[in-house]
Structures are given as structure tokens and as C-alpha cells.
Amino acid sequence: MDELELLKKDWQKQDNSYPKLSYDDIYKMILKKSSSIVKWIFIISIIEFVFWSFISVAFRDTESMKHFRELHGENILVPIAIIGFGILIYFFIAFFKNYKRISVTDSAKALMENILKTRRTVKQYVAFNIIYLIVCFIAALFIEFDKNQELNDHLSQASANGEIFKFYAIFFATVFIALVLLIGVFLLFYWLVYGILLKGLNRNYKELKKLEI
């Protein structure tokens, strides 16, 4: 006889051997809070949205921004800010739409796909922000070099002293470190959500996908 058939016979005989929870036990359970990954994904995603929105707002009112306004950089910075805000709205709506679609009564595969899609939206938003910040950075540099008289004076002085190489080296090292820090924050989120929360889900999703080949 097939081993699995033997197991099935035994499995079906055991209906009386499971614990019996009372009405009250079960009632108490429905009052408790869920600790499912969907709940965690929701919380972490909201944190990511808030974090990146905060970053862009925080940058807006700093001294350096006032400095840019004095340099008449609005022509570049205002459109960038408007585009940034529009994209935030777009991602937020997409995130909620996907989140609403997650249903525990779907098939296992559809459920996993909807969860992954929801996460992907947030991931794209974070990636967008990294690119957005880099673009702002480059725009700021462009304005500085183009319009900041003080900087240009420094440059000509450094060049006169034969220190132009040192000047650029320090300058670009600073830019490089800032970028590394940014990408570090991105990777931290990535590791947090994908590494811890979605490891099992990704593995099971791959297993289901494999069945279709």
C-alpha cells in the first residue's frame, strides 16, 4: 500500500485526539490583535512614506535653501518640488489600492502576489526618493558652481595657490560620503523588510512559481 494512503487512513482516524477549545477560549482569541506580516508591512510602509516626506520637507526650510533662493535657483528647485509632491501622491494611492486588495480568502498564490505588489510600490517609492535626492543634489551643485560668487572666488584662489586638486578632492569626497549614507538608509529598509519579514513569503512564492514551469 502507498505510504501516503496509510498516513491518510491514520490521519482521518484521529479527529478525537485534538485539543477542544471552549466557546470562551475562542471568544477571548478574537479580541486579541493580529501579528501577521501584513500588519507589519503596513506599519513599516507608512513609516517609510512619513520618513521620506519628512526628509523632503526638512530640506525645504533650511538655511541652505534660503541661500539657494538668494541665488535665484527657484527656476530649478520649484518644479522639482512640485514633481516630488505629485509622485508622492501617486505612490501613496497605488500603495493603498494594492493594500486593500490583500485578502486572506484569495488563493495562496494571489495572496502572496498582492502582498509582494504592495511592497514593491513602497520599494519603488523609496528608490524614487534616492534618485530624487541625487537629482536635487546635482541641481544644487549646478546652481552653486554657476551662480555662487563666493565659491567661484574660492575656486580661483585655490587654483592660484595650486590647490585646485585638493579642493576638488575634498569636495567630491564629501559628495560621495553623502551618497553612500543615503544608499545605506535605503539598504537598511530593504534588509529590514525583505530580509526579516518577507523571507518566508518569498521562498514560498518561488516554490509556487516553480510549479508552473
Add this chain to the structure above:
Amino acid sequence: MSKELEHSFVKLLEENQNIVHKVCRLYTNNQQAHNDLFQEITIQLWKAYPKFRGDSKFSTWMYRVGLNTAITLYRKSKRRVNTQEFDMVQFKIKSEPYDDTEEQQLKLMYQAVHQLNDIEKALVFLYLEDKDYREISETLGISEVNARVKMNRIKTKLKTILNP
């Protein structure tokens, strides 16, 4: 949510709780983890209950929510890794007087099933519950043909685990 809804849900779950216990039995290794998963499945069932239309049987619907919670939503904690021999011990399962070899073989089979991955366990679970391939394929979201193919592979895999 209304008291009436609560009452009808708790009543239904009380009657059908074995399904949840069986899912927990397959996907956990110790009592604590069993209770945690039972708790989470109960919450997920309760959250989804207002949308339960009754166009399928409550039990059929439970299989889906229970497995989805075990495979996808439930976060296994590393703390819960435990080597305790779970089956037979935990439920103090009284077997009918099998002959020794059969009992031994069953014990090995349960251990082998525990070694399968989450998706394979889901297939085996539905198979043990006597579900047909149509229901298995709908629950997991794969085609019927693929479900059959996978089931055959699992049988081979179980054989290999049992007779290395």
C-alpha cells in the same frame, strides 16, 4: 461588529476547530507555536468573516484562510525552534493496536511530512483531508495538472526520506 456576528462565528469555529488544529499540527513543532498559530488563524478568520457569504461551506473557507495564514501571514519566530518530538507525544494519540512495523512506519511518515517545505505540506494536508485536485489547485492558485504533478513528486520525496 455586532454581538450576533461574534456569536455565530465563535459557534462555527468551535464546531470546526479541528481544521485549525490540524493546520497547526503540520506547521508547528511545539505547544507554544501551536497556540500562537491557532490564535493568528482565529484572528484572520474573524477578520474575514463579515465577507464570508456562505456560498461555500464554512469548513472549505477555513482551509483556505488557515493555510494562507500558516504559509504566508504568520511570522515564525526563531525562539520557537524546538526539537521536541511533536506528533504522537503532544496529542497523546492513541493508536489502535497496529502491528509494530506499521506504527513505526507511521511515526516515520509524520516525521517525514514535517521535513517538507510549506507548500508541500499544504498539498499533503489537503490530500490527507481527502480534498480533490480541483480544490487543492484552487486553494493554492496553481493548475490542477501542476497540483497532480507536484503531489507525485512529493510522494517520491517522502519515499526518499523514508528509505534513504
